[in-house]
Amino acid sequence: MPITDHQEQKPVKLRARNLDFSYGDKKVLDGISMDIFAEQATAIIGPSGCGKSTFLKCFNRIHEVSSEVRVAGDLEIDGVDIFRGGIHEVELRRRVGMVFQKPNPFPKSIYENVVFGPKLFGVRDRDILDGIAEESLRKAALWDEVKDRLKESAMSMSGGQQQRLCIARALAVNPEVLLMDEPCSALDPIATAKIEELIFELKKEFTVLMVTHNMQQAARVSDYTAFFWLGRLIEMGPTERIFTNPRDRMTEDYISGRFG
Amino acid sequence: MLMLKAMPSTAGDPARDAVPATKMRLSIHSEGSRGLRFLLDRGAHSVFLACALVVVALIVGILVFLSLRGFAAFLPLAGNTGRTLSFAEVFLSTEWAPSSDKFGILSFMAGSLSVTMLALLVAAPSGILTAVFVTLLAPGWMKTLMRQVMDLLVGIPSVVYGIFGLTFLLPLISAKWLKDSPAAGFFAAACILMVMIVPTIVSLSMDAFEALPRTLDEGALALGSTRWQSIWRVLIPAASPRLLTAVVLGMGRAIGEAMAVQMVIGNNPAWLSLMREATDRAPLIRFLFTPAATLTTELVQELPNTAAGSAWNNVLFAMGLLLFLMTMGIILATRRLGQRGAV
Numbered sequence: 001m002p003i004t005d006h007q008e009q010k011p012v013k014l015r016a017r018n019l020d021f022s023y024g025d026k027k028v029l030d031g032i033s034m035d036i037f038a039e040q041a042t043a044i045i046g047p048s049g050c051g052k053s054t055f056l057k058c059f060n061r062i063h064e065v066s067s068e069v070r071v072a073g074d075l076e077i078d079g080v081d082i083f084r085g086g087i088h089e090v091e092l093r094r095r096v097g098m099v100f101q102k103p104n105p106f107p108k109s110i111y112e113n114v115v116f117g118p119k120l121f122g123v124r125d126r127d128i129l130d131g132i133a134e135e136s137l138r139k140a141a142l143w144d145e146v147k148d149r150l151k152e153s154a155m156s157m158s159g160g161q162q163q164r165l166c167i168a169r170a171l172a173v174n175p176e177v178l179l180m181d182e183p184c185s186a187l188d189p190i191a192t193a194k195i196e197e198l199i200f201e202l203k204k205e206f207t208v209l210m211v212t213h214n215m216q217q218a219a220r221v222s223d224y225t226a227f228f229w230l231g232r233l234i235e236m237g238p239t240e241r242i243f244t245n246p247r248d249r250m251t252e253d254y255i256s257g258r259f260g
Numbered sequence: 261m262l263m264l265k266a267m268p269s270t271a272g273d274p275a276r277d278a279v280p281a282t283k284m285r286l287s288i289h290s291e292g293s294r295g296l297r298f299l300l301d302r303g304a305h306s307v308f309l310a311c312a313l314v315v316v317a318l319i320v321g322i323l324v325f326l327s328l329r330g331f332a333a334f335l336p337l338a339g340n341t342g343r344t345l346s347f348a349e350v351f352l353s354t355e356w357a358p359s360s361d362k363f364g365i366l367s368f369m370a371g372s373l374s375v376t377m378l379a380l381l382v383a384a385p386s387g388i389l390t391a392v393f394v395t396l397l398a399p400g401w402m403k404t405l406m407r408q409v410m411d412l413l414v415g416i417p418s419v420v421y422g423i424f425g426l427t428f429l430l431p432l433i434s435a436k437w438l439k440d441s442p443a444a445g446f447f448a449a450a451c452i453l454m455v456m457i458v459p460t461i462v463s464l465s466m467d468a469f470e471a472l473p474r475t476l477d478e479g480a481l482a483l484g485s486t487r488w489q490s491i492w493r494v495l496i497p498a499a500s501p502r503l504l505t506a507v508v509l510g511m512g513r514a515i516g517e518a519m520a521v522q523m524v525i526g527n528n529p530a531w532l533s534l535m536r537e538a539t540d541r542a543p544l545i546r547f548l549f550t551p552a553a554t555l556t557t558e559l560v561q562e563l564p565n566t567a568a569g570s571a572w573n574n575v576l577f578a579m580g581l582l583l584f585l586m587t588m589g590i591i592l593a594t595r596r597l598g599q600r601g602a603v
Contacts, residue, residue, distance in 0.1 A: 062478055105479075106476065106479065120484055121484065173483060
């Protein structure tokens, strides 16, 4: 059973049960069981190499890009099994968007970046695409900065803008879940603050699951926090409780900076 | 300084007794022969500089020589034995008959262009798609194997390809498709050139795809792309400046190639008129299988037979200069493309 103490009214969006994951002979995740609630931000913290990014990537099966990966256990979205159930990986990735550690805009125009997803799914109508582009850029708090330069290359933007563009790009396919893999680690404090504000807004509409190295960030933006250590889930609970009254000695040591 | 740095790292070494000896040698070298080392430094500097200057001087020398001889055809210079020609009668005429004082090289230019374009028509797409397959889809061992094979193929001397064309390809085409009539012409030349430039294009295209950040592919997949959508819509467009460089460099190799082409193209300077007059075959077949000539094959063929200073000889040099400028233009173009690709 998941190690948590929630009294949540929201439904469970993502569920992991006894998830094992190995790269070749190296076991990265060891029996993770965890519930992630809809329309909440859940942060995963833990030292480098604890498997938190790997865990995140399982939810849209992007880990399958690399070879020699073995997964055991169950992952569900809305109760439907992700690995064996009737959901195609392309459909899964439309429903579970992802923002990567380093901004990775395509070397195309800002506009083409945002409408990339909708175009994949066959939207051709120019007016509809324009509408999606504006809506997504507004949600990513980027519209005012780029509305006059939509045709310019995304490569000409600053790092923080690029990351918000990547968020807009993910939002454009109207996902249900947003995975964020250390979305601010390559950004300066001002850009980081903007992304954090954004996450705060986004969790009202989407289920956000983020990995972060930055404990203050987890404390600021998330409703739930999970602490990973050496591929295991040590403790999960409401963020305020985890940071004020951790139950596990290891969690306490980590958040008080005694190791990590 | 050297001594101090060496001490801590060798201190824990099991071969501890070796340390004092090294120390001695180092100190003798650094203290006693400072003057000698200074001289050696200066001497080495001069040698390297001299080598660099010789190379530069050679290249500039070739360019000056080629330009002088190339322009001699159009200028009334002292060394000329023949008449002075006009640009129009050389570059805008297809009539090549040196014995009757006709020096039009347009048909050779057209020949070079045709054979290069024909080769690229197949080599560019197949080379790029091979690179896509090997770098993005195939397992790792295949990538290593392919890289080695391609590097090997790039290194094969062109005359070997020529022999292959002459003894295997020509008889094969002639027997299979042409009812035993001669097969020499653009088709055979383009086939050989294609085989020659595909490795260059594959190798450089592989570099282009490997230089792409992996996150680009993951980003496309995370938005719900299939493997092919990611390749077509993101990876190929992202690599396109460097892919274009690969194709253009392949083109440079094709234009400059003389030996292999000369062995299979048939070497007929009057190919244009022959092609116009003959009506026994469909135009495309005539174009592909009429013996023809290019700038390079004509140079190889005729330069040894001409006297220095004659108009004939001068025009051949003008052709050489033209080839030089074309290749130079291609190299400069790839530099430009390369800069544009560096985002």
